[in-house]
Amino acid sequence: MPTTEITGHFTFAGWKESPVTEEGDLPRLAHATVTNAFSGGIEAEATTCDYAITYLTGGTGTFTGMELVGGRVDGRTGTFVLEERGRFEPDGTVHCTFEVVEGSGTEELTGLRGTGGFTYRHGETEVAYTFEYDLG
DSSP, X not given: OOOEEEEEEEEEEEEEEEESSOTTOSSEEEEEEEEEEEEESEEBSOOEEEXXXXXXXXXXXXXXXXXXXXXXXXXXXXXXXXXXXXXXXXXXXXXXXXXXXXTOOOGGGTTOEEEEEEEEXXXXXXXXEEEEEEOO
């Protein structure tokens, strides 16, 4: 089945981070619960996202996360989960790729498969994303 590429933006609607290891130690681990709002090809008012973060220095590190997205993809309604992996740099830039967790699509998104990504630059209020998908 051919894939479809869509684009849009998301905003951080909430970010709550807590340390897992001591603040002064490096590398250091943290946990963050995040809420995002998507517009464009993916429309979702409030996602639920959970990140595990590794700080390698004061301003660099990596993260992995799972994001539950309930809303619409190209007008089709349902829920799905994105598995996310990324890194952040000293200037605040964040690079992230994500993939739909196989079997997580519901309703009109049953069978959804796809990958995408984004680059966030420090100070941006909206983050552009790309998403390439098919419905199996």
